[in-house]
Amino acid sequence: MADTKAKNPGAGASRQEPDPSPITLLEKIRSRGRAWEDLAVQYGVTNPDPPWKVSMFSTCEALAIRDCLETLDRRASEDDLSETLYRDIPQPERQLMALAHTMIRRGLVDEDELERRMRQVHERLTSA
Amino acid sequence: MAEKHKAAPMVDEVSDFEILEAAVRELAIEKGLFTADDHRRFTEFAHSIGPLPAARLVAKAWLDPKFKKLALEDGVKASLQVGIDWLNPTGFGTPSDYTDLRVLEDTAKVKHVVVCTLCSCYPRPILGHSPEWYRTPNYRRRLVRWPRQVLAEFGLQLPADVEIRVEDSNQKCRFMVLPMRPAGTDGWSEEQLASIVTRDCMIGVALPHPDRKQDDKRPIHPAVHPIQHDHGHDHAHGH
Numbered sequence: 001m002a003d004t005k006a007k008n009p010g011a012g013a014s015r016q017e018p019d020p021s022p023i024t025l026l027e028k029i030r031s032r033g034r035a036w037e038d039l040a041v042q043y044g045v046t047n048p049d050p051p052w053k054v055s056m057f058s059t060c061e062a063l064a065i066r067d068c069l070e071t072l073d074r075r076a077s078e079d080d081l082s083e084t085l086y087r088d089i090p091q092p093e094r095q096l097m098a099l100a101h102t103m104i105r106r107g108l109v110d111e112d113e114l115e116r117r118m119r120q121v122h123e124r125l126t127s128a
Numbered sequence: 129m130a131e132k133h134k135a136a137p138m139v140d141e142v143s144d145f146e147i148l149e150a151a152v153r154e155l156a157i158e159k160g161l162f163t164a165d166d167h168r169r170f171t172e173f174a175h176s177i178g179p180l181p182a183a184r185l186v187a188k189a190w191l192d193p194k195f196k197k198l199a200l201e202d203g204v205k206a207s208l209q210v211g212i213d214w215l216n217p218t219g220f221g222t223p224s225d226y227t228d229l230r231v232l233e234d235t236a237k238v239k240h241v242v243v244c245t246l247c248s249c250y251p252r253p254i255l256g257h258s259p260e261w262y263r264t265p266n267y268r269r270r271l272v273r274w275p276r277q278v279l280a281e282f283g284l285q286l287p288a289d290v291e292i293r294v295e296d297s298n299q300k301c302r303f304m305v306l307p308m309r310p311a312g313t314d315g316w317s318e319e320q321l322a323s324i325v326t327r328d329c330m331i332g333v334a335l336p337h338p339d340r341k342q343d344d345k346r347p348i349h350p351a352v353h354p355i356q357h358d359h360g361h362d363h364a365h366g367h
Contacts, residue, residue, distance in 0.1 A: 033144035044137040058170035062162035075247035117151040
């Protein structure tokens with residue numbers, strides 16, 4: 001596997017207190033996003049988890065194995081955000097929001113570039 | 129005439145959460161935080177794990193005293209016999225949280241139950257993904273303070289003279305429970321025994337029962353007093 005460590009801005013960072021102040025992009029997602037539990041009922045599907053859940057799990061693992069976001073650090077931040085800012089969002093959407101929040105606050109991704117990428121992904125996934 | 133094939137229902141809508149997950153992943157790969165190959169390998173690992181290897185370990189221990197001794201002394205070595213290599217669980221590396229497995233033996237007077245008070249450490253290679261409730265602060269905080277009451281909430285009422293030991297997982301060590309073999313299973317094969325060792329039995333919040341299998345359909349009980357949903361109208365609530 002390629003050595004990606006040298007490029008990681010968060011590599012070696014010590015554990016940080018999460019910043020629970022709202023992030024504009026994630027607040028937009030909160031207001032218009034539809035959670036899997038609603039979609040599953042509407043479309044009559046029975047699988048309890050959205051198809052993207054495993055992919056999110058793999059992103060968390062890959063960030064940890066490459067020293068970008070240590071597992072305990074991520075979970076501590078997720079716990080904190082889950083009890084405050086994102087407490088009204090169901091799982092696993094809450095975990096995803098906490099992950100994105102933590103990555104933005106740590107400078108692993110930039111809010112504006114994430115918003116631009118979301119527009120591109122939306123166009124791509126709804127183009128057919 | 130060919131029988132008409134009816135497609136299974138599916139969600140025909142892309143949610144903002146689905147888009148967010150994809151955007152985070154793609155940006156992380158583009159920035160070199162990890163590789164697409166890292167992600168794919170973890171996804172394959174995630175799809176391959178479940179509680180069956182742990183159920184087989186329990187069944188083997190029930191049948192073979194020598195294997196049981198090994199399982200209690202060296203959980204990592206015993207796991208190899210059910211196809212799990214703790215030193216290389218993903219098949220491509222050794223994350224720091226997969227270093228040891230301890231098997232906790234229940235007796236008539238001691239019941240073990242597993243938690244992770246700090247986060248959600250769980251013996252994933254051998255037991256699969258943790259259930260949602262295992263990750264909740266509610267379970268993690270309350271189990272260590274009021275184990276008997278929390279087990280009762282799971283439907284497990286233990287006699288007062290049974291000691292409850294709560295084992296707190298950590299980054300270096302994972303735990304699973306070896307429950308007592310239930311009565312009514314004499315002469316059963318390893319496969320039959322493994323089929324009644326459910327995930328919850330190995331976390332410690334349930335006991336195996338000869339009539340309850342891993343893949344049983346769980347009963348759905350209709351609500352006695354169902355709430356009438358009416359989303360089409362606003363309601364005035366008097367509080």
